[in-house]
Amino acid sequence: MSTNPEQTEFTDSSVDLVFKAYPQPLKTRLLALRELIFKTAAGLQAVGDIEETLKWGQPSYLTQHPKTGTTIRIDAVSPDRYALYVHCQTNLIETFKQMYADKFEFSGNRAIIFDQDKSLPEKQLSHCIALALTYHLNK
Numbered sequence: 001m002s003t004n005p006e007q008t009e010f011t012d013s014s015v016d017l018v019f020k021a022y023p024q025p026l027k028t029r030l031l032a033l034r035e036l037i038f039k040t041a042a043g044l045q046a047v048g049d050i051e052e053t054l055k056w057g058q059p060s061y062l063t064q065h066p067k068t069g070t071t072i073r074i075d076a077v078s079p080d081r082y083a084l085y086v087h088c089q090t091n092l093i094e095t096f097k098q099m100y101a102d103k104f105e106f107s108g109n110r111a112i113i114f115d116q117d118k119s120l121p122e123k124q125l126s127h128c129i130a131l132a133l134t135y136h137l138n139k
Contacts, residue, residue, distance in 0.1 A: 007031060008038045015052050015059050026076050029116045030059075033074050033084060036122060037061050040129040047133050058085070069133035083111040084125075086132050095131065100124050 010016035048065045058075040073085040086092045088110040105113040
C-alpha cells in the first residue's frame, strides 16, 4: 500500500483510506508524525508492538503487548493545522506543558496543535510520544 520506502506499511486499510483523504501538504505532515510515533516506539525497549487503528475516525496508536501506554491519536483540526491527542484523563498534557510550553501549542488537556507550515521540534515531540507510550509504566 505504501509508495514511500521509508514509510511504515499500513496494516489497516481503513487507516490508509483516512490518510489518502487528507489534503496535501497536511497529509505529508501527518504521515511524518505517524512515522515519528513508530520510530519512537521502536526505540523504547519496554514498548512492544504498536497497533494502528481508527478510534473516533482518527488514526490511533496503541501499545499492545505489553500495554505500557495510553492511546495516541492524530488528525487534522483545520485545513492547515493538525494535532496529536492523548487521553484527557491522563496528566500527560500538563506534563508536556511544564516541559515544553515554549515549543508547543496545546488544546486543553488533550492535544498538542501544530501548524503545517512550521517544522516539528522532533526531539521534544519524540519525548512526549515516549511518555505517552510508557504512561502506565510511569504512573
